[in-house]
Amino acid sequence: MRCTVFGTGYLGATHAACMAELGHEVLGVDIDPGKVAKLSGGEVPFYEPGLAQVLKRNIDAGRLHFTTSYPDAAAFADLHFLGVGTPQKKGEYGADLRHVHSVIDTLAPLLDRPAVIVGKSTVPVGTAAELGARARELAPAGAEVEVAWNPEFLREGFAVEDTLRPDRLVLGVDPARPGRAEALIRRLYARLIEDEVPFLLTDLPTAELVKVSANAFLATKISFINAISEVCEATGADVTQLADALGYDARIGRRFLNAGLGFGGGCLPKDIRAFMARAGELGADQALTFLREVDSINMRRRTKMVELATRACGGSLLGANIAVLGAAFKPESDDVRDSPALNVAGMMQLHGAVVSVFDPKALDNSRRLFPTLNYATSVEEACDNADAVLLATEWDEFKALRPADLAETVRSKVLIDGRNCLDPAEWASAGWTYRGLGRS
Numbered sequence: 001m002r003c004t005v006f007g008t009g010y011l012g013a014t015h016a017a018c019m020a021e022l023g024h025e026v027l028g029v030d031i032d033p034g035k036v037a038k039l040s041g042g043e044v045p046f047y048e049p050g051l052a053q054v055l056k057r058n059i060d061a062g063r064l065h066f067t068t069s070y071p072d073a074a075a076f077a078d079l080h081f082l083g084v085g086t087p088q089k090k091g092e093y094g095a096d097l098r099h100v101h102s103v104i105d106t107l108a109p110l111l112d113r114p115a116v117i118v119g120k121s122t123v124p125v126g127t128a129a130e131l132g133a134r135a136r137e138l139a140p141a142g143a144e145v146e147v148a149w150n151p152e153f154l155r156e157g158f159a160v161e162d163t164l165r166p167d168r169l170v171l172g173v174d175p176a177r178p179g180r181a182e183a184l185i186r187r188l189y190a191r192l193i194e195d196e197v198p199f200l201l202t203d204l205p206t207a208e209l210v211k212v213s214a215n216a217f218l219a220t221k222i223s224f225i226n227a228i229s230e231v232c233e234a235t236g237a238d239v240t241q242l243a244d245a246l247g248y249d250a251r252i253g254r255r256f257l258n259a260g261l262g263f264g265g266g267c268l269p270k271d272i273r274a275f276m277a278r279a280g281e282l283g284a285d286q287a288l289t290f291l292r293e294v295d296s297i298n299m300r301r302r303t304k305m306v307e308l309a310t311r312a313c314g315g316s317l318l319g320a321n322i323a324v325l326g327a328a329f330k331p332e333s334d335d336v337r338d339s340p341a342l343n344v345a346g347m348m349q350l351h352g353a354v355v356s357v358f359d360p361k362a363l364d365n366s367r368r369l370f371p372t373l374n375y376a377t378s379v380e381e382a383c384d385n386a387d388a389v390l391l392a393t394e395w396d397e398f399k400a401l402r403p404a405d406l407a408e409t410v411r412s413k414v415l416i417d418g419r420n421c422l423d424p425a426e427w428a429s430a431g432w433t434y435r436g437l438g439r440s
């Protein structure tokens, strides 16, 4: 089959490469010529394990191409995926849909044959129906153009695996146009469906809502354990042992119960805010007021970490040397969007600390976003003369650190483990002051 994918960020580039990997002919489309040139040369413009190999293999096989040309894309296929970003609007909670609208407004006037546009981006409920009406109004093919929604659940760091072996496939279709989108998508994903990936067919608003509800649930689960961790801190209990005990209950499950610095990234924070904003527009704001609490529990983790560092430095961060290990919002990613690690580093700098940040993959992106922080090229350099070391992203190389690795480098043996990923007993017995979040 042939398809196009509009938007070549984390979502679009992965989808394009993985659809080619399934044997289809794919054209990735982006307005950024720099991205298109890189991808065409087999280079992934961000860090995503395994993606470069899939990209290169399929470019070499002649199945995968990239372009900036919308007319070429309209001529190339009759199945078009929409994978552009829907960031948070500046200064408000709602989602900024300008990229989604711009794809439809540019593509639709070029559609002179029946076509199916399948949205993958995370959008406020109601967007798909609106885009369908707009596309039909603008397209020469008119009523022969339809919009369906196939939300994407991939995690950064596992994007290829999540696309080729997803937990489920969800497709929302317009009930006024039954059959065509479903048939195309079933053919496209035939190999996954043969592998018994559940395929759920539904309407447009349900498909849109599945995605935001899933992210709201995951964010709630993380904030739940972080709220409990505040109670653990008040009582001397250990939140990691508590989470293990809770996780054995199959109804609860252990995943996403890691207390610590909380969630960040380009999805969970902005998605719960956009969900609240949309519920407000629909007159259902009361239903989601709990998400405001989920958000504020999450943001409190960051100030908590700053408080712990302040206390460890004798009540003031002024002039203190602080090492921050980790800048990416999570390991196996170079993404620093709404990164708790960088947020904490920035807050400490505002309190007068000299902050030195090290991350194995995210330094370039960090420099662009927070140019005033100091960046080190190794753990040792970051920890040089440190009054406290903060572990903010649980990269494997930080989890493998032993007390002796840093003992000679730091000024004070203080370790604040923002991801509860080191063994407190090991560090304490080596003479370190160890502080976790939700355990001492």
Ligand code: UDX
Pocket: 152, 153, 154, 155, 156, 157, 215, 218, 222, 255, 256, 257, 258, 259, 260, 261, 262, 263, 264, 265, 266, 267, 268, 329, 330
């Ligand atoms: C998320 C969803 O998981 C994915 O399905 C969706 O498509 C996009 O949003 P992603 O943003 O890549 O994916 O990261 P995820 O692995 O979900 O982690 C989100 C954040 O939660 C990270 O900052 C992570 O450190 C934090 N987290 C995760 C915790 O603080 N505790 C946990 O137990 C799990």
